[in-house]
Amino acid sequence: MTPYKSTSIKPSEITPQEVFYNRRHFLQLATGAALAGLLPSGVLAGETLANVKKATEILPDQLTPLKDITSYNNFYEFGTAKEDPAINAGSLRTRPWTIAVEGEVNKPKVFDIEELLKLAPLEERIYRLRCVEAWSMVIPWVGYSLAELLKRVEPTGNAKFVEFISLEDPKQMPGQRSATLNWPYREGLRIDEAMQPLTLLAVGLYGEVLPNQNGAPIRLVVPWKYGFKSAKSIVKIRLVEKQPISSWMEAGPSEYGFYSNVNPAVDHPRWTQAKERRIGEFFKRPTLPFNGYADQVAQLYAGMDLTKYF
Amino acid sequence: MTLKTLNNRAMAWIKIAVFLLALIPLLKLGSGAYFDSLGANPIEKITRTTGYWALSFLLISLTVTPLRRFSGWNWLLRLRRILGLFAFFYASLHFLTYLVLDQFFDWTSIVNDIVKRPYITVGFPAFILLVPLAVTSNNRVIKLLGGKRWLLLHRAVYFCAIGGVVHYWWLVKKDHASPLTFAMLLTLLLGIRLFYWLQGLNKSGLFTVC
Numbered sequence: 423m424t425p426y427k428s429t430s431i432k433p434s435e436i437t438p439q440e441v442f443y444n445r446r447h448f449l450q451l452a453t454g455a456a457l458a459g460l461l462p463s464g465v466l467a468g469e470t471l472a473n474v475k476k477a478t479e480i481l482p483d484q485l486t487p488l489k490d491i492t493s494y495n496n497f498y499e500f501g502t503a504k505e506d507p508a509i510n511a512g513s514l515r516t517r518p519w520t521i522a523v524e525g526e527v528n529k530p531k532v533f534d535i536e537e538l539l540k541l542a543p544l545e546e547r548i549y550r551l552r553c554v555e556a557w558s559m560v561i562p563w564v565g566y567s568l569a570e571l572l573k574r575v576e577p578t579g580n581a582k583f584v585e586f587i588s589l590e591d592p593k594q595m596p597g598q599r600s601a602t603l604n605w606p607y608r609e610g611l612r613i614d615e616a617m618q619p620l621t622l623l624a625v626g627l628y629g630e631v632l633p634n635q636n637g638a639p640i641r642l643v644v645p646w647k648y649g650f651k652s653a654k655s656i657v658k659i660r661l662v663e664k665q666p667i668s669s670w671m672e673a674g675p676s677e678y679g680f681y682s683n684v685n686p687a688v689d690h691p692r693w694t695q696a697k698e699r700r701i702g703e704f705f706k707r708p709t710l711p712f713n714g715y716a717d718q719v720a721q722l723y724a725g726m727d728l729t730k731y732f
Numbered sequence: 733m734t735l736k737t738l739n740n741r742a743m744a745w746i747k748i749a750v751f752l753l754a755l756i757p758l759l760k761l762g763s764g765a766y767f768d769s770l771g772a773n774p775i776e777k778i779t780r781t782t783g784y785w786a787l788s789f790l791l792i793s794l795t796v797t798p799l800r801r802f803s804g805w806n807w808l809l810r811l812r813r814i815l816g817l818f819a820f821f822y823a824s825l826h827f828l829t830y831l832v833l834d835q836f837f838d839w840t841s842i843v844n845d846i847v848k849r850p851y852i853t854v855g856f857p858a859f860i861l862l863v864p865l866a867v868t869s870n871n872r873v874i875k876l877l878g879g880k881r882w883l884l885l886h887r888a889v890y891f892c893a894i895g896g897v898v899h900y901w902w903l904v905k906k907d908h909a910s911p912l913t914f915a916m917l918l919t920l921l922l923g924i925r926l927f928y929w930l931q932g933l934n935k936s937g938l939f940t941v942c
Contacts, residue, residue, distance in 0.1 A: 494772030502907035505771065555905065557773060602906055673906055692902060693849055694841070701772045705836060 465517060467633040471626045474564050475545040483550065483700075486559035488628050490701050495635050496553065497654060498602050499588070499595035506597070511634035514594050514655065519639050525585075525661040528576035535639050539625055541574070542566035546629070547622055549645040551652075552684045552713045558698045563643050564626030569617045571659075577613065581661035584616040585609070586642055586653035603669045609653040610666035610680065611644065614722055620645055620715060646715040648682045679732040683723070684713035688732050738807045750811055754818040757785045758825070775833045782826035784910075787896045789819035791917055794893060798924045813869050816889070820866040823896075827859050851902035858895025861888050893918055 497507040500514075519535040533541070544564050552558045572584070590606035592598040598605045615621065622643040625632055632638040637654025644651050650670050660666075670678035677691050686696045686709040697706040712719050723731075738746070761781055764770040770777040793815035800808040835842050845852040865886055868874070874882045897918050900911040 490772035498906070502909075504773070557776075600909075689848075692851060694844065697841075699773070699775070704775075704833075 465631065467516075467631050467638060469631045470629055471544060471564055471631060473544060474626070474629055475543060477546040477548045477562065479548075481548055481550065481560060483560045484702075485548070485562060486701050491559060491561055491627065492633050492635060494701065496555075496649065497597075497635055497637065499597045499605075499607065499655070500635065501597045502602060507635035510596050511638075513596065514589075514634045514638065516634065516639035519657075521640065521656055521659060523571065523575045523659045523661075526578045526581035526663060527661050528578060529574070531575055533571070538571070538623075538640060542570040544626070547624075547643075549620075549622070549643060550713050551643075551645065551649055552698060552709065554648040554650055554678070554682070554690060554695075556693060556695065556698050556709075557701055558709075559701050562628055563622055563624040564629060564632075565622045565624035565640075565643070567619045568621045568623045568642065569619060571623060572616060572661075575661075577661050580663045581613055583662050583665050584611050584613060585658075585660040585662055585666040586611075586656050587658040587660070588653050589655045589657045604672050605669075606657075607653060607669050608666065609642070609651055609668045611651070612665075612722075613661070615644070615719075618719060618722065620718055646684055646712040646719045648684060650678070651682050681723075681728070681731050683719075683728065683732075684709060685711060685728055685732070687711070688729055736804050736806070743807055743810060746807075747811065747814060750814055754789070754814070757781060757822070775829070779826065779829045779834060782822050782829055783900070786819055786823035786826050787893075787900060787914055789815055789822060790889070790893050790896060791914065791921065793819055794889070794918075794921045798921065801928070817866060817869055820862050823859050823862055851899050854895045854902070855899035858892045858899060861892050861895070865889060865892075890922060893922075 493508045494504045495507040496504065497511070500507040500510040517535065520532050521535075521538065522530075522532045524530040543566065545566060546562050546564055548560065548562045550558060551561050586609045588607040588609075589595065590598060592605075611621070622645075624637070624641050624643045625639060627633065627636055632641065637652075640656055641654040642652045642656065651668075665680055668678070668680065670682075671680060684695075689695050695709055698709045699706050710716070761770070761778060764777070765774065793812055796808050796812040796815065800806060831837065831842070835845075846856050847853070865888060868877065868882060868885060877885070897911065897914045900914060901908065904911055
């Protein structure tokens with residue numbers, strides 16, 4: 423297992439701070455001092471997360487502004503238009519929240535979100551996000567490696583794959599009233615992919631509690647795969663022996679494979695993956711194999727035909 | 733003056749109103765661009781909006797004939813040209829957005845798209861086919877061509893509309909609601925035409941049951 427290698431970012435590139443503070447100020451006003459006093463900190467979207475270790479390694483890429491990260495989302499549970507999640511995700515209740523980790527493990531357990539927030543030191547990870555629709559962002563997530571959680575439940579030798587299941591509740595998630603996908607949203611990784619230190623369980627963004635539209639209260643981030651692989655608002659993690667079928671594989675088996683590694687050489691059947699538009703940029707930029715994380719993850723796929731296992 | 737027969741002055745006002753209404757989507761895009769309110773991916777927004785309105789105007793112009801038949805308002809026919817030209821106008825903006833903003837004259841990518849991407853393979857000829865229709869949308873050319881030949885040429889608009897709807901259908905990831913609406917409306921509009929056509933054949937005795 424290779425250790426997580428972070429890539430350094432210049433302090434000057436970090437945050438459009440005015441956006442950050444304005445939003446926080448608004449939220450503070452909106453919630454009111456009384457309510458804020460009743461709740462533990464680190465609960466509401468927009469609140470600052472305490473004790474986050476700043477990213478040590480910085481990408482040469484400019485960070486995508488918080489406003490864009492929170493207003494341009496694919497989160498079909500809240501509607502299929504990019505603006506929908508920001509509009510509709512207010513109905514998601516992120517407390518109480520638990521994740522059941524079960525299946526091929528010695529110590530299955532239901533983790534409470536408060537426990538998850540303290541399970542391992544929170545660190546900032548600046549990752550590129552490449553959507554299968556050929557746009558991309560650079561996002562400063564906050565979280566810790568998924569491996570931290572998996573180690574605690576002790577996967578058995580039969581645990582070959584990990585399945586992630588998102589919340590299903592049409593009352594909170596109005597997009598689930600239409601059968602756009604087969605709900606609940608399901609995703610999966612091979613166990614070695616899940617244990618790869620880059621694979622992140624994220625609880626925050628720009629140093630703040632994860633906004634609902636970005637997959638609150640806890641989500642997966644697998645930076646070398648297309649965005650849809652990173653399941654949001656996770657309620658269950660199952661360790662299994664057989665390769666799980668994800669929601670997108672079910673929806674379009676010829677278009678969305680189990681691996682879905684970012685690969686400029688393998689096109690989506692209906693559009694090219696050779697280039698991408700970085701949000702905020704005019705000219706398209708070439709897409710990198712494994713989204714630029716090849717030196718950390720390419721060996722996981724040694725000898726595999728990536729055209730076949732797309 | 734009734735709704736069946738409008739005088740020229742009323743007609744002129746209606747045309748001006750249609751013209752101004754048809755410019756609203758463009759004005760909204762323009763102000764959105766000016767105030768930077770087109771969202772995180774403005775190029776996608778512009779592409780989607782111009783495409784949506786190109787297809788909408790195409791379908792609206794195809795509504796003229798059936799609506800005229802049902803209502804008996806013959807003056808509707810005099811709006812068909814302006815509606816069709818607006819379809820071409822928005823389709824041109826859509827194409828230019830792709831050419832300039834999206835691809836920035838990257839000809840290799842464009843040719844690849846046309847050859848390899850089915851939604852562009854049908855979308856591109858659907859647009860090109862609109863060009864001769866737009867060019868022949870004036871009285872002088874109609875006279876030059878003769879009514880029958882002009883009419884035959886302009887039947888090509890059916891293929892443009894079908895191509896446009898298929899283009900939309902093939903490009904969405906999973907959210908088929910909007911292209912489905914267009915597809916159903918187009919089926920209805922073409923179905924009405926087929927119905928009348930078959931009725932015409934029937935009258936001419938071709939479909940008489942023995």
